[in-house]
Amino acid sequence: MNGFGARQGDGYGPGKLAPAQPIGPNGKILMEGYKKEVLGGFENERPRYNQVRTRSLRRMPSFSSRTSNHSLSVQMNGDKPQASPHVDLDDPIQVHLLTETALSDSRKYQILSQEEVDGIKKQVQSLTMRIEQARANLAIQSKYRDAAISMAKLYSPGRPETKRRSFIGNNRLSDQAKEAEMERQISEKRCEELATELFSLEKCLMEPQRKLLEHTCAILQLTHRASSKKSGQPPAGQLMTNGIPGSPESLYTYSNARNSLEPPGDDGFDDRSLYLALDQMDGPQARPRKNTIEIPMKSPVREQNQLRGEMDRVKEENVQLSSLSDEQRRIISDTERKLETLNTRLRDVVITFNPTENAEFPEPSPSSGSGESLNRQIEYLEMGLAAASEEQKYFAQENSKDSEYRAKADEAISARVEAEERIQELNRQVYDLLLQSNPDAPTPDATASLDNKLDYLRNALQLIQIELETAADLSESATAKKQNSDQVETVLTGLWDIIQSGFAEIQQQKVARKQNRANMGLPPDEDDMSGDESVDPNETYSLQAFSAKVQWLYAQATSLKEQKSVLKRQIKQQRELNNKSDAEKDQEVKTKTEELEKLKLLLDDSELAAKDARDKLAEALNNMDALQKASEENDSTSARAVQEQTRLAQDQLKERSAKVATLEVECKDREMTITALESTLAALESQSKAQDVTITQLEGSLKESSGRMEAVEANLAAIQAKLSEADEAKATAEAKVEELAKSLKEKEEELEQMNGMVIELKTELTFAKAELDGAYGSRAQRAAEVAALSKSSETQGLNQQVANLKAELTSTLRDFEEMTKESIAAEKEKLDLESQLDDALSVKQGLEAEVKTLRDRLDREVSRLKEELDKEKLRVPPSPGPGSLGPGGVGASRAGASMLSEQFRATMKEERKKFQEELREEQAKRRKLEDEIRALKKATPGAGIGRSPLGPLSPASR
Numbered sequence: 001m002n003g004f005g006a007r008q009g010d011g012y013g014p015g016k017l018a019p020a021q022p023i024g025p026n027g028k029i030l031m032e033g034y035k036k037e038v039l040g041g042f043e044n045e046r047p048r049y050n051q052v053r054t055r056s057l058r059r060m061p062s063f064s065s066r067t068s069n070h071s072l073s074v075q076m077n078g079d080k081p082q083a084s085p086h087v088d089l090d091d092p093i094q095v096h097l098l099t100e101t102a103l104s105d106s107r108k109y110q111i112l113s114q115e116e117v118d119g120i121k122k123q124v125q126s127l128t129m130r131i132e133q134a135r136a137n138l139a140i141q142s143k144y145r146d147a148a149i150s151m152a153k154l155y156s157p158g159r160p161e162t163k164r165r166s167f168i169g170n171n172r173l174s175d176q177a178k179e180a181e182m183e184r185q186i187s188e189k190r191c192e193e194l195a196t197e198l199f200s201l202e203k204c205l206m207e208p209q210r211k212l213l214e215h216t217c218a219i220l221q222l223t224h225r226a227s228s229k230k231s232g233q234p235p236a237g238q239l240m241t242n243g244i245p246g247s248p249e250s251l252y253t254y255s256n257a258r259n260s261l262e263p264p265g266d267d268g269f270d271d272r273s274l275y276l277a278l279d280q281m282d283g284p285q286a287r288p289r290k291n292t293i294e295i296p297m298k299s300p301v302r303e304q305n306q307l308r309g310e311m312d313r314v315k316e317e318n319v320q321l322s323s324l325s326d327e328q329r330r331i332i333s334d335t336e337r338k339l340e341t342l343n344t345r346l347r348d349v350v351i352t353f354n355p356t357e358n359a360e361f362p363e364p365s366p367s368s369g370s371g372e373s374l375n376r377q378i379e380y381l382e383m384g385l386a387a388a389s390e391e392q393k394y395f396a397q398e399n400s401k402d403s404e405y406r407a408k409a410d411e412a413i414s415a416r417v418e419a420e421e422r423i424q425e426l427n428r429q430v431y432d433l434l435l436q437s438n439p440d441a442p443t444p445d446a447t448a449s450l451d452n453k454l455d456y457l458r459n460a461l462q463l464i465q466i467e468l469e470t471a472a473d474l475s476e477s478a479t480a481k482k483q484n485s486d487q488v489e490t491v492l493t494g495l496w497d498i499i500q501s502g503f504a505e506i507q508q509q510k511v512a513r514k515q516n517r518a519n520m521g522l523p524p525d526e527d528d529m530s531g532d533e534s535v536d537p538n539e540t541y542s543l544q545a546f547s548a549k550v551q552w553l554y555a556q557a558t559s560l561k562e563q564k565s566v567l568k569r570q571i572k573q574q575r576e577l578n579n580k581s582d583a584e585k586d587q588e589v590k591t592k593t594e595e596l597e598k599l600k601l602l603l604d605d606s607e608l609a610a611k612d613a614r615d616k617l618a619e620a621l622n623n624m625d626a627l628q629k630a631s632e633e634n635d636s637t638s639a640r641a642v643q644e645q646t647r648l649a650q651d652q653l654k655e656r657s658a659k660v661a662t663l664e665v666e667c668k669d670r671e672m673t674i675t676a677l678e679s680t681l682a683a684l685e686s687q688s689k690a691q692d693v694t695i696t697q698l699e700g701s702l703k704e705s706s707g708r709m710e711a712v713e714a715n716l717a718a719i720q721a722k723l724s725e726a727d728e729a730k731a732t733a734e735a736k737v738e739e740l741a742k743s744l745k746e747k748e749e750e751l752e753q754m755n756g757m758v759i760e761l762k763t764e765l766t767f768a769k770a771e772l773d774g775a776y777g778s779r780a781q782r783a784a785e786v787a788a789l790s791k792s793s794e795t796q797g798l799n800q801q802v803a804n805l806k807a808e809l810t811s812t813l814r815d816f817e818e819m820t821k822e823s824i825a826a827e828k829e830k831l832d833l834e835s836q837l838d839d840a841l842s843v844k845q846g847l848e849a850e851v852k853t854l855r856d857r858l859d860r861e862v863s864r865l866k867e868e869l870d871k872e873k874l875r876v877p878p879s880p881g882p883g884s885l886g887p888g889g890v891g892a893s894r895a896g897a898s899m900l901s902e903q904f905r906a907t908m909k910e911e912r913k914k915f916q917e918e919l920r921e922e923q924a925k926r927r928k929l930e931d932e933i934r935a936l937k938k939a940t941p942g943a944g945i946g947r948s949p950l951g952p953l954s955p956a957s958r
Contacts, residue, residue: 030195034138103224106217117215120208127205129321134198136328141194143378145187152180154385176926183933332374336367338936339377345929346384353391361387410908413901422868423453430460437467439648443655483843487836488619494832495825496541499549502821504537557607560811564600567808570801595764602761602819737840744833751826758823765816
């Protein structure tokens with residue numbers, strides 16, 4: 001990039017010298033944009049147009065003459081870029097239009113003071129130096145990045161489709177490859193940071209350059225004036241001052257109107273001409289004018305001080321620049337020297353790969369110390385890394401052919417051993433599960449064959465399935481019992497609350513009636529004297545109290561029934577004594593009898609309700625006894641189960657300690673066998689044919705194991721069928737919940753009917769009271785009549801009948817109160833049923849959640865078992881079980897296979913030792929090279945996190 005013309009961005013203040021934060025593109029995009037310029041060395045672009053037009057013939061004095069004889073000659077000027085070839089500077093009309101456009105565009109530009117202009121120029125100079133420094137750093141860091149990329153390519157593995165293996169193994173260079181990749185990423189990050197910094201500096205440079213250009217345009221626009229129409233003489237009103245014409249282009253006389261296109265004239269008007277005579281206004285000295293702005297005198301002392309300060313600052317900047325350049329030269333020379341040593345060591349490494357073919361590998365060019373040989377050193381490093389990578393590929397191809405057979409045999413043996421270990425681990429886990437329910441479960445045999453292990457796994461899965469079924473049945477029965485007991489308990493507590501609230505309301509009503517009669521001065525009413533004062537409305541709930549309360553209610557109901565019959569008989573006698581001839585009285589008696597019949601029906605209903613309550617109470621007591629017995633049995637069984645689990649845990653701990661001891665003994669035995677088998681390494685090749693025979697036998701056993709796996713899959717299918725049955729049970733539970741909801745709706749409808757009946761009975765009761773008062777008078781009137789007729793025997797009989805009637809009325813009132821209580825109880829029973837429905841819904845949700853968790857667990861187990869089955873199918877099968885090779889050759893073939901595997905492992909150990917020794921030597925050399933590169937990068941000044949090691953200095957460091 002040249003300058004700043006190729007970029008556009010937001011403006012920055014002149015005082016901000018530090019680069020701003022990047023706003024637009026990221027570091028990678030900026031680095032791609034600077035790629036061509038880095039390759040070209042950040043050379044400034046040459047001007048596209050560089051033509052200068054000169055006149056070769058004479059020129060007419062009149063500028064406005066277009067027909068003057070002249071010729072143009074075009075020559076190249078390499079010092080200064082000129083105008084576009086599409087612009088004819090000799091055309092006055094075109095030049096005039098361009099001038100007018102430029103003047104109109106620059107009218108609103110800001111004019112700066114001389115101090116501001118000097119400050120902006122210094123800022124431009126400082127930013128330019130920083131940009132040049134950043135470009136140099138970016139060029140050097142780009143070369144570092146290319147070297148790091150080449151180093152990463154050297155350590156990177158080959159293409160995956162070739163399946164080659166290096167002579168030092170695929171996984172042995174992982175650390176070096178990671179370090180090389182990390183170095184490449186760090187270098188790329190530094191290049192991106194430098195590109196971002198350069199971009200921000202160029203954006204910062206755009207603002208002061210723009211301000212300088214606008215200031216220049218504004219000054220030129222301010223001092224420019226339109227020329228007079230008469231080109232031969234000066235404009236009117238302007239005189240010569242000290243031999244300098246007062247033209248618009250004068251250096252000392254100009255207007256501040258910022259309107260350069262208006263014609264001259266009125267702004268030079270002199271007000272004193274109004275007081276002159278007419279003949280004096282036409283003379284040459286009629287309107288003398290002085291210069292409005294005097295030429296300022298320059299102060300030599302101030303100018304010298306300014307020049308001296310500028311010289312000092314320039315010297316300091318030159319000293320800083322020289323120190324920076326020396327430091328850069330020293331860094332470049334050190335880099336060249338270290339690259340030379342790296343290239344020399346890399347040449348030695350390439351020669352050691354193949355001494356016969358690489359003996360004439362070229363030597364690196366010596367370092368010049370001035371940075372000229374830096375590119376050659378980096379190119380040589382890339383060439384050496386490419387040669388080393390080619391040698392590695394060649395050795396990998398050679399070694400892959402030799403190690404192919406060994407790898408196959410090793411994979412087959414390891415797959416067989418791993419399959420046996422995984423099946424043994426599964427059997428151990430299944431055994432741990434069986435111990436929780438069956439302490440006498442058989443332990444898995446670690447030395448058994450694969451067939452025996454699979455048989456043990458299948459039998460254990462069947463036992464686990466049976467235990468799961470029994471546990472599910474027990475959980476369902478326990479939950480059902482618990483739900484029944486909870487429902488009975490809630491129903492009884494609801495009935496108790498209804499009874500207690502009814503007694504409390506009755507007592508409050510009696511107290512209120514007594515207070516009203518006392519306030520009125522009347523004696524206490526006999527109707528308020530009843531036998532329910534001994535009832536405690538605040539008594540707490542218990543089964544004994546509830547049964548006593550129900551018995552008391554039954555006794556009260558029977559006594560009320562007897563009183564009802566007595567009252568009915570007394571009413572009949574009263575009717576016979578007070579026989580009236582009026583049809584109205586007959587009608588009233590008829591209505592009373594109908595009301596009494598209705599009351600009788602209501603009493604029958606109340607007796608049935610009391611009987612139902614007694615039956616429910618008996619059932620609740622029986623259920624409570626059964627639940628208490630069941631809870632006691634569960635507590636005893638849980639205690640025994642805890643004791644049994646602790647005993648089993650102790651036995652299991654002892655068995656595990658014994659197993660650990662046996663495993664240690666087996667490890668020692670295996671180490672002894674390994675040392676003995678190392679001597680039989682030479683017999684590996686002779687026994688390879690026998691191993692092929694065993695491989696065919698293993699394939700047959702694989703087919704058998706696949707059949708057993710299919711049986712296991714069938715068991716899993718059966719488990720899934722049981723899950724579907726659990727879903728059906730869930731559906732039945734939902735149907736039961738719906739039936740409960742329907743029954744609840746029916747209860748609500750019955751409750752509404754009962755409420756309607758209670759309201760009708762209350763209205764009829766009020767009517768009956770009003771009719772009795774109208775027929776027999778009020779209570780006070782009847783008392784007066786009784787007092788007047790108390791002497792006669794008839795009055796005594798009547799009084800007795802009246803008392804009986806009062807008792808019967810009180811009994812009817814109590815019946816009505818009982819009916820209201822029953823309606824209230826029905827309402828509360830409705831609420832209880834709703835709560836039971838909510839509980840049933842919550843239980844349903846809990847069951848759904850449990851079924852979901854069980855299904856998830858089963859799905860996970862099924863998926864895990866399927867994955868293990870697939871892995872077992874893909875692996876090489878283990879050795880065949882007993883009976884597959886006949887009675888004579890079973891032990892010999894198995895022992896031969898184990899001998900072959902141990903011998904192969906011993907040979908692989910020796911080969912690995914050799915390769916590890918060679919790898920250590922190569923890694924030591926490579927570590928030395930990488931340490932030197934790392935030290936070289938650390939030696940660069942200003943290296944740190946988030947900043948390039950060769951980045952420009954901050955303004956504070958200057």
